[in-house]
Every structure is written in C-alpha cells, then in structure tokens.
Amino acid sequence: MGELLGVAVLGAGHMGADHVRRLDRTVGGARVVAVADPDPARAEAAVAGVAGAKALTEAEAALDAPGVEAVLIASPGEAHEAALLAAFARGLPVLCEKPMVPGSAGALRVVEAEARLGRRLAQIGFMRRHDTAYARLKSVLDGGSLGRVLMLHCVHRNVSSPPGFTSAMLIESSVAHEIDAARWLLGQEPAAVSVLRPRPSPGAPEGLLDPQFVVLETDGGALVDVEIFVNCGSGYEVRCEAVCEKGSARLGQAPGLAVTAAGTVREEVPQDYLVRFADAYDREVRAWVDATRRGRVTGASAWDGYVAAATAEAGVRALQTGTRSTVHLAPRPALYHPA
Numbered sequence: 001m002g003e004l005l006g007v008a009v010l011g012a013g014h015m016g017a018d019h020v021r022r023l024d025r026t027v028g029g030a031r032v033v034a035v036a037d038p039d040p041a042r043a044e045a046a047v048a049g050v051a052g053a054k055a056l057t058e059a060e061a062a063l064d065a066p067g068v069e070a071v072l073i074a075s076p077g078e079a080h081e082a083a084l085l086a087a088f089a090r091g092l093p094v095l096c097e098k099p100m101v102p103g104s105a106g107a108l109r110v111v112e113a114e115a116r117l118g119r120r121l122a123q124i125g126f127m128r129r130h131d132t133a134y135a136r137l138k139s140v141l142d143g144g145s146l147g148r149v150l151m152l153h154c155v156h157r158n159v160s161s162p163p164g165f166t167s168a169m170l171i172e173s174s175v176a177h178e179i180d181a182a183r184w185l186l187g188q189e190p191a192a193v194s195v196l197r198p199r200p201s202p203g204a205p206e207g208l209l210d211p212q213f214v215v216l217e218t219d220g221g222a223l224v225d226v227e228i229f230v231n232c233g234s235g236y237e238v239r240c241e242a243v244c245e246k247g248s249a250r251l252g253q254a255p256g257l258a259v260t261a262a263g264t265v266r267e268e269v270p271q272d273y274l275v276r277f278a279d280a281y282d283r284e285v286r287a288w289v290d291a292t293r294r295g296r297v298t299g300a301s302a303w304d305g306y307v308a309a310a311t312a313e314a315g316v317r318a319l320q321t322g323t324r325s326t327v328h329l330a331p332r333p334a335l336y337h338p339a
C-alpha cells in the first residue's frame, strides 16, 4: 500500500463529485487516482484541480488504473452490484453508497460473493451511523437509563426529488436510511412493514406517491414510524425521537443557527443532505480510509446492505398491495456473525 491510499471513484454526480473533493482536500490519507463516469464532462469536472487523477468513462478501466488500491462507488444504485463484484474480483476494499443494491436478490448475490471470499471488503455508506447527533442518541439508548425503546418516530423530508425518482425509491433509497439507523440504534431486526399514504402532494411530480407513512415492526417488539416526504418544498429535515420505558430522547434539528428577535425565533433549515450530513460524510470517509490503510473493514457491512434491501422490498410490496408485508431474510453467513 502506498503512503496515501489510491482510490478510484465510480460516478461523478452529486455524491461522487463531493466524495472526490472530500478525499482530495478534507479527510487526509488518500489520493484520488481515477474517476469514472459514462458522462465524460462529469468525470473531467470532478478531477479538475485534483493532482494525478485521471478522468475515464468505464468503471472497470478505473478499477484497473495503476495505483488503485480501493474503490468508492457513487454511481446510481442499479450499477452497484456489477461494481461491487468487479471490486471483489480484484480484492479491492470498497466504500459503496447506499442503497448497496436495490432489490434483495442482487443484494444477496453481493453478500454471497463476499462470503465466498471469506473476508470483508465492503463498507456501505449509511452515513447516519457517523453523524454526531445519531451517535449521541445511540450512546444514550445503549446506556440503558431510559429503559427499552418502545417506538422510534422518524421524519425524513427532502426539498424535491431528482428526475426519475419512483414511488418505490421513497422506500428503497430514502427510508433505507431509517431502516439501517433503526437496526443500528435498537439492535433489533425488522420483522414486518406496512405503508399508509395520504393523497399525493401537488408539489410532487405527476404519479409519484409522495408522501408515504412507513411503519416497521421489529423482532424485539418495537415500532418504527417514518414520514417520508421527498418533495416537501421547504427544507431537508431529518428527525428521530426514541420513546422509551422511562423517558424519551430526540435528535436536535440540524446544526444551524436559531435567531430570536422581536418575539420570534428564526431557525436555518438546511436545503440538502450535503449540508445536513456534511460532517457525517467526512467522518464516514475518514474512518473508511483509516481502516482500509490498516487492512481493516469497519462500518455497515454488505449484510447490513442486504437487510436494508430486503426490508425495503417488503415495504414496496406493502405499498403496492396495501397490506402488511413480512420481511424475509436469508440465513446470515458466518462472515457477518458478531465477533
């Protein structure tokens, strides 16, 4: 391994370009060697000013570029399975943006491929695990002073959804964060999912079922409700309140300024995830680079990516059928058993 970890970044859209900048200027310990995007203008724009980084249009060419020791996947979810399998075939450690793979069958193929290797290579980009407010919530819940968690009330709002965002993606791509955060906070597995919805908001594109109200039941007897609203128009808001046997704990609003004057409080609301979770992405990528340089893999695993995909799939079934849907999980390979 070189003095700086040589990274190939696949996908140079919103997240990919942001991660290139982060690897180049913020986290330390890594250098971007190659960026691949089928849109050459995006790849070129992402590497502009990044010393020694090559812009390419083929993902596999980026994995094979000289000096590549690890891969950050930030292409659309549908491209993740091929990219993960190509990285595994080369023995390259990976940080893969969520959703690991949309759909449980493809997600399970990734788990099985990694289990065949017999060692973990993939970390999944569930960045809320690295967010300071979420980490504090987890440490309060783990401390036990509030007793067991009975309910998690979650709100997840985006200003607007990107083109091509489907009703299923509200669950597969967006609620995926709450599915993972709930498993991580509670240490329980999702057992069933129900989805209710009000009339679609006129602010949502024609045909998009937005907002939705998703309820997860866990195998430990907790309920997790999630309001997902991806065209709320007003701000990027993520809230989470844990209601416990002896009290409750909730995440504060995003790190921003609240100004009180003339009898009112004016509080800043971030407009997107790049602002709300800037610090969490930095911490996530820094932890990945540090662990990778030490030959270790930490953070959310391919198994966590699979459970999120299988739970989201149950959620999409519930949305489509209007009935409660059970979560079916394959047996967990030994590679992912807790130490």
Ligand SMILES: NC(=O)c1ccc[n+]([C@@H]2O[C@H](COP(=O)([O-])OP(=O)(O)OC[C@H]3O[C@@H](n4cnc5c(N)ncnc54)[C@H](O)[C@@H]3O)[C@@H](O)[C@H]2O)c1
Residues within 6 Å of the ligand: 010, 011, 012, 013, 014, 015, 016, 036, 037, 038, 039, 042, 059, 074, 075, 076, 077, 079, 097, 098, 099, 125, 127, 173, 273, 277
């Ligand atoms: N963790 C988070 O909060 C967060 C936030 C936004 C997006 N994401 C995830 O990041 C990923 C990318 O999302 P985005 O918003 O940056 O999308 P985007 O559409 O802005 O960018 C995706 C880029 O990937 C390129 N691409 C398409 N196929 C490719 C392939 N096979 N190989 C390489 N590049 C390819 C596209 O040309 C595009 O430039 C998705 O998985 C998304 O769910 C995560």
Ligand SMILES: O[C@H]1[C@H](O)[C@@H](O)[C@H](O)[C@@H](O)[C@H]1O
Residues within 6 Å of the ligand: 158, 173, 174, 177, 230, 273
């Ligand atoms: O891909 C994005 C990303 O995961 C954001 O964190 C989430 O708020 C959006 O809903 C989703 O579309």
